[in-house]
Amino acid sequence: DADVTQTPRNRITKTGKRIMLECSQTKGHDRMYWYRQDPGLGLQLIYYSFDVKDINKGEISDGYSVSRQAQAKFSLSLESAIPNQTALYFCATSMAGRETQYFGPGTRLLVL
Amino acid sequence: SQQGEEDPQALSIQEGENATMNCSYKTSINNLQWYRQNSGRGLVHLILIRSNEREKHSGRLRVTLDTSKKSSSLLITASRAADTASYFCATTPGTSYGKLTFGQGTILTVHP
Numbered sequence: 097d098a099d100v101t102q103t104p105r106n107r108i109t110k111t112g113k114r115i116m117l118e119c120s121q122t123k124g125h126d127r128m129y130w131y132r133q134d135p136g137l138g139l140q141l142i143y144y145s146f147d148v149k150d151i152n153k154g155e156i157s158d159g160y161s162v163s164r165q166a167q168a169k170f171s172l173s174l175e176s177a178i179p180n181q182t183a184l185y186f187c188a189t190s191m192a193g194r195e196t197q198y199f200g201p202g203t204r205l206l207v208l
Numbered sequence: 209s210q211q212g213e214e215d216p217q218a219l220s221i222q223e224g225e226n227a228t229m230n231c232s233y234k235t236s237i238n239n240l241q242w243y244r245q246n247s248g249r250g251l252v253h254l255i256l257i258r259s260n261e262r263e264k265h266s267g268r269l270r271v272t273l274d275t276s277k278k279s280s281s282l283l284i285t286a287s288r289a290a291d292t293a294s295y296f297c298a299t300t301p302g303t304s305y306g307k308l309t310f311g312q313g314t315i316l317t318v319h320p
Contacts, residue, residue, distance in 0.1 A: 195241065
């Protein structure tokens, strides 16, 4: 969905490096989410934000941090990347009061 | 932990046949959604069914929900090769509006 964009689309990094994944949306939604998907598995929630001043941990927040710079921007950081953080990362948005989420195209991250 | 569990994990059918996927969940829910994911890409919302609904249709999709059995099924009729994808159920638990919990998905392959 072009309304939700993620950068970069692919990233290779080394153990111990700090990296940032960025998400932008033009849908005007208040809520934004970061998910992680491991091969053959469903999505696990890392962090979510219901508005600019509201940040909440999800199921697997350890080793990650986020920043909601504006309504339209939500960034995910890996403070010190480790190999088991190799995964596909998705950003999603939703409108307050609605349960449907709209996903970005994903960032494929490989930590060596 | 994953709220939903899909069954089967993989399904292979011929074009024109119907495909049925099942989802079971553990706690009370407000609603249940089905999403589709084409290989390595973002998820796309298909249909949402609320806890007070038993059946819903959208085009070739039919979703049922049985809250007493904590289960849902997704039926795709007259399948096409373009339906080849992974299908995930996602639930909104009773106390967690705005957050989704995903199952591990069913991989559907439709052979031309």
